[in-house]
Amino acid sequence: MNTSSSFVHDFLRRLRDSNQPTAKSGQSSHYNHNNASTSNNGHQDVVLTSSTPHSFQLGTGASIFTDTIIPAITSAKSELIFVTCFWAPSKSLSALHDTLFKLAAHRHSFTGLPVLKIRICLSSRSLFQKLLHPQTRDGYVYPPSTWQKDFGLPSPDLLKAGNIDLQVKSLFFLPFSVMHPKFVIIDRQRAFVPSCNVSWEAWLEGCVEVSGDAVQQLMSFYSQTWDRDLDTKESLNLQGTSECGGLDLREAGLSLVTSSAHLAAVIPAGIEQLPTLVLPSQYHRNPRFRPFPWQRPPTPPPTPLNIALLELFDRSRETIYIQTPNLTCLPVINALLDALQRGVDVSIVTSRNMMLLEQLVTAGTTTSWCIRSLQRRYKKLAEKFALHDDDVEAGGRNLGQLHISYFRQRRVAGAGDHRGGSLPVAGTNEEEPVHSHLKLTIVDGEYTLLGSGNMDRASWYTSQELGILFHDERFAVAVKATVEKVLDGRLDAVFDSAEQ
Missing domain, CATH: 3.30.870.10 (Endonuclease Chain A)
Known part of the structure; x- marks a missing residue:
């Protein structure tokens, strides 16, 4: 990814075009991207490194x-x-x-x-x-x-x-x-x-x-x-x-806390000076709630982090992998459904019943409700695609596969169920994670986004967030391999379109 790459070009254009005065959007924004201008170069200086x-x-x-x-x-x-x-x-x-x-x-x-x-x-x-x-x-x-x-x-x-x-x-x-x-x-x-x-x-x-x-x-x-x-x-x-x-x-004499899920990635030699985007998301005091079901959700604030994610989803070609504590942001769900219709396979790992009160207060919904809605909408798409099998055979697009899992603590015989706290591995003092708080997005096996932002309404509309996006296939592979090892035995499948 360099300054001439299509992703960076389209991202910066989208960021520039959507950077309208906050008064017009009803937002109260207090982060000014280092007073960068709305020109292409201004934003590039802020985020591209x-x-x-x-x-x-x-x-x-x-x-x-x-x-x-x-x-x-x-x-x-x-x-x-x-x-x-x-x-x-x-x-x-x-x-x-x-x-x-x-x-x-x-x-x-x-x-x-x-x-x-x-x-x-x-x-x-x-x-x-x-x-x-x-x-x-x-x-x-x-x-x-x-x-x-x-x-x-x-x-x-x-x-x-x-x-x-x-x-x-x-x-x-x-x-x-x-x-x-x-x-x-x-x-x-x-x-x-x-x-x-x-x-x-x-x-x-x-x-x-x-x-x-x-x-x-x-x-x-x-x-x-x-x-x-x-x-x-x-x-x-x-x-x-x-x-x-x-x-x-x-x-x-400082003690070390251990975890049954502690694992470091093997970073391949020679990975250095990777093209990187530092992606801030300024906070907004106006949550822009639209409580009635017939109201369309407001467009998310045009922050660098929000825009980069939407650009990644929109231009994805093969796969989208998301691991997020919560999933309550409707624009994210809509973008994923659009990707699925283009034939992109989508995998989601999230948490069940995590921070429920916070979800209800900041989003008016919960991850479980949104997951069920995503499943229903996907099934309707599958029915629609099934009616056009002839188009697919003639060169039309297939519907992408959707896989959704909930993270859970690894079951250990005789250890019991410590809901809400750490589950010690039998015979040790290791901590066993009970929820996943990791924020990770990998697109097409080459773009890796880490940081603080969740796929929930709070992160997309009101909280200040920070993401760091790496463009390197080797790094994406190393991160994904490490995550897969840790998730082994810690996932409950919720929906798998391949089995429908």
Whole structure:
């Protein structure tokens, strides 16, 4: 995928053409793509870049934190950007507390180290926090006196003694506009994009690590949302940090959380400088509900992430694979049905009865209802295609195959059913995921989209989201192979058109 590729050209054209003033669409948008113009080049500068993926792994949130994100945090020399959506007491938070505690003590034993600036950014802690949150783009910066009690972090005095400059900030806009992205940036050189929050849920999660120019784009995205005065081009002071070295996690006594679903992809050698799109989706405060069944759904806000997904669906030729926690966005379902009519095979992996209250509040429906509706509509298409068999034999299109599965925890003899929590594998302390929280789209075996965006109404209409799209067949194959291994024994088939 390069600047002359048809996908990039059509995507940028679609983005430019749909980027109308927000007043005309009734939206309240507060993200301006780095003040880029609506010209082709303006958007291209914002989203088009390159990256080198170093790893992709699956596991529970806690296992990904302790195996990958925590070691990365200990390697930070000058700056750590930590962005998440939800924040709650959990194994992940305990690991983060212990790491910062040990890191501060480790740094305190050295003299002349530059300040390690740590920025923790979040959107949701509790219902009351959201209801009472200041409705301003400046967000709310929490005083150090709250760090221990409210966030489970080390004491300000300890952090200061370790020459650590910490800030904790939150952003949220009523009624539903959470800042949903999750990413970690280390010294502006490496970035991690996980699907997991700082939370207790033992869900199947994913995380990709990248370096390259895409990291600078992630920094720009961070500054536009969380720190508009930050100079993202500024060089960091890394002098004197080599003497400090990294914090040895084993010597520090930090524990590792394991998961029966923890698996890293085998990234083929030579995968570097992949064409990459960094795709933000700005939040919108107007949910644009249309509650009556005869009303057509509103067009989704024309964000880079939304438009890229619709463009991928529209131009798909062979296959679409989607793994999403929820599926409640009608424009997505319509786009998938259009692809099926063109002969594209569609596979969907989602979760049953996950975050039902949130689905009802933000979408007025549930994933199960939408899945049943998708099945009914597909069957009507199948009947229509069956009436035109002669056209197919004469060179017409076949209807694509549709396969839908619900993720479930792997059944272990004698382990029982721990609904809503982690299911320990018999005889071990490993976590078994009970739902899938992975956000993954693979189109035609060559485009791979990861990030925070779900295929639900909240992600498409109100939440701020972030996606990162890679164009490389080898990377897509590696990711898909890893996912298939982890899903083995963890799927319940809901619908398979090949068996109808």
